[in-house]
Amino acid sequence: MSARVALTVAGSDPSGGAGIQADLATFAGRTTYGCAVVTALTAQNTRGVTGVHPVPAAFVAQQLETLLDDVTVHAAKTGMLGSADVVHAVVDVLSRRPVGPLVVDPVMVATSGDQLIDDDAVDAVRTALLPICDLLTPNVPEAARLLHVEQARAVDDLRDQAVALLDLGPGAVLVKGGHLAHALGESTDVLAVRGPGGGTSVHLSRRPLVATSNTHGTGCTLSAALAAGATTAGTTGAAPDWPALVEEARDVLQAGLLHADRLGVGSGNGPVSHGAYAWGEL
Numbered sequence: 278m279s280a281r282v283a284l285t286v287a288g289s290d291p292s293g294g295a296g297i298q299a300d301l302a303t304f305a306g307r308t309t310y311g312c313a314v315v316t317a318l319t320a321q322n323t324r325g326v327t328g329v330h331p332v333p334a335a336f337v338a339q340q341l342e343t344l345l346d347d348v349t350v351h352a353a354k355t356g357m358l359g360s361a362d363v364v365h366a367v368v369d370v371l372s373r374r375p376v377g378p379l380v381v382d383p384v385m386v387a388t389s390g391d392q393l394i395d396d397d398a399v400d401a402v403r404t405a406l407l408p409i410c411d412l413l414t415p416n417v418p419e420a421a422r423l424l425h426v427e428q429a430r431a432v433d434d435l436r437d438q439a440v441a442l443l444d445l446g447p448g449a450v451l452v453k454g455g456h457l458a459h460a461l462g463e464s465t466d467v468l469a470v471r472g473p474g475g476g477t478s479v480h481l482s483r484r485p486l487v488a489t490s491n492t493h494g495t496g497c498t499l500s501a502a503l504a505a506g507a508t509t510a511g512t513t514g515a516a517p518d519w520p521a522l523v524e525e526a527r528d529v530l531q532a533g534l535l536h537a538d539r540l541g542v543g544s545g546n547g548p549v550s551h552g553a554y555a556w557g558e559l
């Protein structure tokens with residue numbers, strides 16, 4: 278028997294809450310072997326980002342090619358890609374080489390408010406990456422920027438934007454409502470899935486609001502848990518059951534948020550607790 282293997286293509290966060298560090302910790306918590314291609318080094322802590330050192334696009338491609346020459350990957354996710362050149366390099370390799378279901382977390386801004394992507398890269402994500410993506414997981418500002426519309430303010434807006442984003446090419450879209458959670462009094466994400474016959478189904482995923490400021494890495498953890506869950510479909514070539522995988526991933530994140538205040542890491546917006554679900558915290 279061999280391991281289910283998940284790949285993250287993302288930036289490094291030395292504080293461990295977000296980026297590849299969060300992804301690998303989440304993969305491990307879901308008993309999935311993790312590989313990581315690094316797209317950028319950030320100088321970052323729980324208070325903010327003080328610098329970004331991008332990896333040249335050709336070397337991102339070389340990391341991917343070298344890995345995939347040797348290792349079979351059953352599902353992948355992308356996180357911070359940073360520049361249009363890196364987006365195109367990643368799309369070039371992933372559209373030629375199978376990696377199983379692809380989850381795209383279109384990381385644009387850190388929880389601290391720091392920009393992690395330039396405008397050209399947003400265009401490249403829209404035009405080149407979304408057509409090869411199986412599940413797109415934007416937060417409220419990211420969905421608005423991809424669609425050139427105002428930010429969602431209610432669950433109906435999340436639903437409309439999830440359906441509208443399907444037209445840009447992904448097989449499914451999960452618009453995360455974390456930024457509305459305090460206003461709505463609960464955390465509601467909306468999943469839109471394109472069916473085999475072309476129809477669209479919409480699913481609401483609701484969880485009680487967790488009253489914590491320790492939310493660094495929530496998006497990374499959710500998309501990593503989704504990629505880990507999708508490895509099972511990736512081993513057989515079956516289509517992932519996204520509604521079920523979203524519920525599992527939300528349980529992983531909910532446990533991570535409920536346990537976050539007990540970590541006590543850093544003095545800003547601290548990390549979610551990536552392994553809490555595996556430790557039986559929910």
Ligand SMILES: Nc1ncnc2c1ncn2[C@@H]1O[C@H](COP(=O)(O)OP(=O)(O)O)[C@@H](O)[C@H]1O
Pocket residue numbers: 415416417453454455456458464465466484485486487488489492494495496497499527530534
């Ligand atoms: N305070 C909270 N309580 C419960 N769930 C939350 C909370 N904040 C965020 N979430 C959930 O965390 C996930 C990531 O949310 P969001 O903050 O929207 O994305 P990002 O981290 O990419 O900005 C979503 O599933 C969202 O519903």
Ligand SMILES: Cc1ncc(COP(=O)(O)O)c(N)n1
Pocket residue numbers: 287288289290295296297319321356357384386387388389492493494495496497
């Ligand atoms: C390297 C890297 N990637 C992604 C994020 C976004 O994380 P968050 O979930 O806090 O928005 C981050 N802060 N750093």
